[in-house]
Amino acid sequence: MSNELYISATPKGDRIALCQDKRLIEYHFDETEHQFSVGDIYFGTVKKVVSGLNAAFIDIxxxxxxxxxxxxxxxxxxxxNKFTKDVIAKRPVSLKLKNFQSEPQIDKLGKIVDVLSKNQPILVQVVKEPISSKGPRLSCDISIAGRYIVLVPFSNSINISKKITSKQERQRLHKLMxxxxxxxxGVIVRTVAENMxxxxxxxxxxxxxxxxxxGLKLLKNAKPRDRIVSEMDRAASILRDMLNDDFDSIVVDTKETFDSMRTLLQNIAPQKEKILKLHSGKTKVFEHYGIEKQLKSLFGRSVSLPSGGYLIIEHTEALHVIDVNSGNKSTSEVDQEATALSVNKEAAVEIARQLRLRDMGGIVVVDFIDMKKVENKRDVHEALKDEMKTDRSKYTVLPISKFGLSQITRQRVRPEMNVVTRETCPTCSGTGTIQASIAVTDLIENNLEYLLTKQNEKKISIILHPFIYAYYKEGLISKQMKWFFKYKKWINLIKDSSLGMVDxxxxDSNGDDIELNN
Structure with missing residues (x-):
């Protein structure tokens, strides 16, 4: 199994795709101006303490x-809180907490009014990003994540990842830390630390x-709402958490991203630096590696399964619902039970992928095709659990009920990823009425002639939808070849499936957009 990471820079931020054996399994959009990411530490102020909720609202x-x-x-x-006050007051304290006298721990069943008060300064960490109409969710259990360990200030405990099962290795890591x-x-040892x-x-x-x-040096002169410690960007955190021997390709399309990724790899895994590549082709990274096409086919309401079945994915305010349908698979098995088992197992694989891909959180209800045999329900349940093992979010999968329903809860820490797969017709703007009868090919050819004969452009490339691209490439003597005979210049054609049909x-020769007056 191979892992590939693709990063495409856009003016608004980075598009990040994680693939397994060329199949897209995670997609993220890391906005340039995005704040309040999971892991960020802020210097906040208590605005309100609500005893009825046993909670406080913090201004960050x-x-x-x-x-x-x-x-x-x-x-x-x-x-x-004691240490934060000392740092803000610029009292002489050790930033490494040497000789720091810890305060007694609070009662697990206590009241927040006994701990926090209005307008109190406080150091907090984002554990859930703003979602819908809700603000960020915070924690005061501050931690600093590294590649192999997580550092927990004001604690003295050492915890080892439960996924490290070897007793001897757990003892070695505990003794070492x-x-x-x-x-x-305190220290939490991550799974990737095994045998390091x-x-x-x-x-x-x-x-x-x-x-x-x-971060504490910044805190000394910080103002309320200031960010003290920033979490890595999304691409860097994926590498930090997932980079292993299975990673065989990291492709970026800007020199800036290439340099930052190379620096990160030199720090965390120097032996992997050679897998980093700078894409220099004329087509976009996502287009060149077929990711754009996968995005269009995987984020719709209906998702096809390889054998002919399909999923219907619906979103409500309270939960997500996934319906499994057999489609044209119904005639390819010996009986109805065998068909249901086959489609449901295939659906389990795709459902686990969709949860990661769309970053769906909260409650998810899956309506599998009805199966009569208990062992078949158990097989589908186990298949779903096996596929979910690679998910980095916390989750719970309940057994399939007698009604054929499986209930899944998945930790939600970021807004759900959504890619629009339905487009408004660019010709009629969704009205169903075509306002102009001039074909797009006529517009392209008119503009081309103007640029070459009136504007004297030396070298021109045209980015097109794949259908229009195929039209100009078709035939032994294609339209593109006829242009060469006519203008004595080769017109380079580039296909881009992210464009609308008539876009x-x-x-120009420098790769910059040429303004057109249509």
Whole structure:
């Protein structure tokens, strides 16, 4: 199994696609101006304490106050508050927490009014991004994520990932972290740390401590709403969390992104630097590697299955509903039960993929095709659980009920990813009435003649929808070849499936858009 990461820069941010064996499994859009990402640490102010909710609303600069529940305060909130006050007051304190006298832990069943008060300054971390009409969700259980470990200030515990099952390896990691971690810092050892060398783990720990110290230096002169520690951008965090021997390709399309990715790889996995490539082709990265086509086919209301079945995905305010249908698969098996089992297993694979791809969270109800045999329901349930194992979000999958329903809960920390797959007709603007009878090919050829004969452009490229591209390429002596005979210049054609049917762009010799007066 191979993993490939593709990053395409746009004026509004980076488009990020993660593929497994060329199949798209994750898609993200990392906005350039985006704030309040999961992992960001802010210097906030308590605006309101609501005893009925046992929660507080914190001002961190978002249009709506962020939400902080008592259960997210951290047992060591009193130590964090004490240290924050000392840093703001510029009292002499060790940023590495040396000789820091911890405060008693708070009661798990306590009241938030006993801990926080209005207008109190507080250090908080974003655990859920703003979704719909809700502001960010916060925690005071501050942590700094590295590649192999997660650093937890004001704690002294050492926790090992449950996915590391070897008792001997767990003991080795526990003993190692006990010997290198500073006082007043806890550590969570991540799954990727299994069998790693001491020097790698210690370097990662030092990087996390340095990140913490740099944040506290900013805190000394910070104003309310200031971001103290920034989480990595989306592409970098994917590499940090998922980079392993299965990764064999990282493709970017700008020199700036290439340099930042190379620096990251040199720090976390120098041996993987050679898999980083800078795309220099004339077609866009997503178009060249077939990702644009996958996006258009995977984000619609209906999603096809390889054997002829299909999924219908509906979204409501409270939950997501996925209906499994057999389609034209119904005649290819010996009986109805065998057909249902076959389609449901295939659907389980695609459902797990869709949850990651769209980053669907909350409650998801799947209506599988009815099966009578209990063992068949169990097989489909196990198939779904197996496919979900690679999901980085926390989830729960309940067994299939007697009504053929499977209930899934999946952690929601970001707004759901959505790609518009239905387009308004660019000719009639959705009215059903064509306002002009001039064909797009006529417009293209008229513009081309003007640019070559009146404007004396030396070299021209045209970006087209694949259908129009095929029209100009068709035949032994194609339209493109006829242009060459007519103008004595070769016109380069580039197909782009992200364009509408009648959309097109002319590029000059420098690759810049040529303004047209249609």
């Amino acid at each position: 600069g978002y249009e709506k106050d962020a939400f902080l529940h008592y259960h997210d305060l951290s047992p060591n909130i009193q130590s964090l 006990s010997s290198v971690k500073p006082e007043n810092f 060398e001491v020097v790698d783990l210690q370097r990662d720990l030092e990087n996390c401590i340095e990140k913490w110290e740099n 097109y762009h002319f590029l």
